[in-house]
Amino acid sequence: MKIICSRENLLLGVNTVQRAVATKNTMPILQGIKLKTENSSLWFEATDLEIGVRCKIPMEVKEEGEVVLPAKLFSEFVRKLPDSDIIMESIDNNVAIYYNNSNFVINGYNPEEYPEIAYINSAETIEIPAAVFKKMIRQTIFACAVEETRPVFTGILVEVENENMSLVSTDSHRLAYSKVILPNNEKNFKGIIPSKTMQELLRLLDDDEILTVQYNNSKIIFKFNSCQILTRLIDGQFPNYQQVIPQSCNTKLLVNCKNLLDTVERASLLSRDNYLKINNVRFNIEDSILNVNQYSEMGKISEKIEIEKEGENVAISFNAKYIIDVLRTIDTENIVLEASGSYSPCVFRPENEQNYLYLLLPLRN
């Protein structure tokens, strides 16, 4: 392999694939980035066997070839390169990098031992505007479970049925649901995508791109610009979320999103250091006022927020963190909150937007 390139192009490739490099894996070669020429381009590739990311950067290729370089050393070195012409030349498994009057050799891995990322080229293709998909990811990803005791909860369920696409996530305490219309789509897909993959899509996708999705029963590949992200789908049965979404309510509020967020954030300061690690916040809804009255050994808070209310008065407690998460995501001025007594699931919706809802179980206290 022999290529001529710029620091900027090397950095672009490294930054794109870097998060897919394995951080804790028993196969040392997975801590590497694979570089492979193809005509007048260089492919950058990394995988931890769960997610694979690759991207293609145009470069002057003098000799075809491939190498696998340790990601940490290679990326730090690229950051410290001068802005001059750079020549990279492989010597067995290693690479010599020439710049100014100097050269740096990085000892690499045997590229034949690097696992092949089995890219799929299925005929099943769905196209989604990137800005739409990114918004849906942001609206749902925070409700994924972090702990891996139940794998299906660590991903986002994506369902496409002709023109309807929905994303759903839950950690069993709360559920986020976002849907959209995909005009003219006739394809169907259902699969649970790991949240790490979704996070990478958020990071790498530009709003004005079109995302192309290809898939089979166990894998999905996202293509955009010169990048490809391949990921396995999470095995298992996603809970039947439709049946837990309440179809009616006894109390319905309209409340200013920012006021509610500020109040909950202040209230949560008082309970933050307690042993349960749960920041309990209690809403007392009385006529046109949402009251928060709480105390701990640190102090106390008493706040009132004006609301519009239909239905019964109610007192209801939540984990403050779960409310803060959704209020930071919603971008409408007001939200609608639907409750049915103190112990039934509560629904949060952006005002006048039917495409999103957030279901939250109250705390019993």
Next chain:
Amino acid sequence: MKIICSRENLLLGVNTVQRAVATKNTMPILQGIKLKTENSSLWFEATDLEIGVRCKIPMEVKEEGEVVLPAKLFSEFVRKLPDSDIIMESIDNNVAIYYNNSNFVINGYNPEEYPEIAYINSAETIEIPAAVFKKMIRQTIFACAVEETRPVFTGILVEVENENMSLVSTDSHRLAYSKVILPNNEKNFKGIIPSKTMQELLRLLDDDEILTVQYNNSKIIFKFNSCQILTRLIDGQFPNYQQVIPQSCNTKLLVNCKNLLDTVERASLLSRDNYLKINNVRFNIEDSILNVNQYSEMGKISEKIEIEKEGENVAISFNAKYIIDVLRTIDTENIVLEASGSYSPCVFRPENEQNYLYLLLPLRN
């Protein structure tokens, strides 16, 4: 105590004193910030008994008084306050804070138990332009020892003798020395100031201010704007640094600062993961070239930098970190490097600047 104020003013006070709050101290009250009215102002005060910071912010005072509030809760709460008028009123040791239609009570400490910071009002006063002092701190603070086995190495020696002021720091491997002329000064001072205090001065001083320094045998106070930083001086004998600074050299180089920094940073990538935790970099100075040729199990580097040289050729090794530290501080285009063989201390100076030098012991390898 009863005051009317804005979020902005509370935040200014809290941010100024916050770093002086004790983080690990057996006296819980030292985790507090003391607030005390004085005429139409509120004093904010914090101390960990080593350093004390206080600042005075103008406010509308309705009733005189003082309180001590837990710093973490108070500062986080202030950050989350709305931009409306705020009333703070003490109730015994606690404070009720009123905003919009709401209120928040923070349980405080008994202010009578808060240690008095014994501010000194000595007649001995030195005035220093803040920009000058900040530059000198930046040029020396990185060479202070982090470990506290020898306390004198954890501070910066400040010496004022009439119109001459110097700052010196050393961790026994290297020494940084900066001097300046203080026109018309007739006062003398010599003391070792903890690096934490110097760090706070860097953070809080604005370049266009004049710093007023008052002192006695064991303490020093820095006054600027509406702030005061009081600190004890570090006890002990600072090494006689004058006698270790070489008066002559066998090799003298002129080298571009950025080129040398880039080369050393790249070379240090190769040795970073070794067991000694020392990034060895070796300069081979031959005629008009500074060569760096190194290898490790990760790879190898070969670089050449053009230099101007007087005197003998020499090969000399350093801890790369100690070179990176000084090269990041020096702001001239070129530096002068003075060596005398492979094992004698080496001197780094900014080109054409007689007010700064950095002395570095070579590694023996």
